[in-house]
Amino acid sequence: MHADNWANKAKQEGYRTRAVYKLDEIIQKTKVLKKKQNILDLGSAPGGWSQYVKKKSPSSEIFAIDILDMEPLDGVHFFLKSIEQINEIDQIHSIKGSFGLVISDIAPNITGINAVDIENIYELNCLTLDTAVEYLDKSNGSFIMKTFQNSMLKNLRKKMELSFKIVQTFKPAASKKQSGEIYLYGAYK
Secondary structure, eight states, X not given: OOOOHHHHHHHHHTOSOTTHHHHHHHHHHHOOOOSSOEEEEETOTXXXXXXXXXXXXXXXXXXXXXXXXXXXXXXXXXXXXOGGGGGGOHHHHTTTTOEEEEEEOOOOOOOXXXXXXXXXXXXXXXHHHHHHHHHBOTTTOEEEEEEEOSTTHHHHHHHHHHXXXXXXXXXXXXXXXTOOEEEEEEEOO
C-alpha cells in the first residue's frame, strides 16, 4: 500500500498523521486558534492534532485524553482515560468552562454492521459534544468534531444547534474522497 500525498506531506513536515491537514483547513477557515488558550483534544491518539495546535499556538495549554496510549509531546498534558472519566482528571476538571477550543478526531471501532455502526458513531458523537459543551468557555469557545455522513447526521447537527450559535459542516481536502467522514464545527459567537 502506498502513502498518499497528504501522508507524505505529514511525514516531511514531521507530523504524526495526515489528519493534521483536515484540522488545518478547518482552523484556517474558522480562525478559532488563538495565541493563548486552553485546548482540549478528545480521542487524541496518535497525537497529530495536539502536535499541530501546539506548533501553531505554542503558548496554549493543551490537554489530551484517549483510551489508546499516545507518545509524549512537549507541552501537551496527556491522560490515558476515556471521555467518561474526564471529571476524574483534576488538571482538566479544575479548569472546566475555560477551554477556548475542544477538538475531536475520535471514531468508534467499525463492526461492518451498518445499523450498529451508525448508532455507535452517534452515541460517541453525542458524548463528545456533551463533554465539549461542559468544558468550553461559553463566551467564545469553539468545537471541531469528526463524524460520518449517515442517517443520524441531521439529528447530530440539530443537537449541536441547541448549544452553539454557529454550526458548520466541513469536508476537508485531506479527507479521502471515498470516506464518509465529515467534520462539524460549532461556535458560541
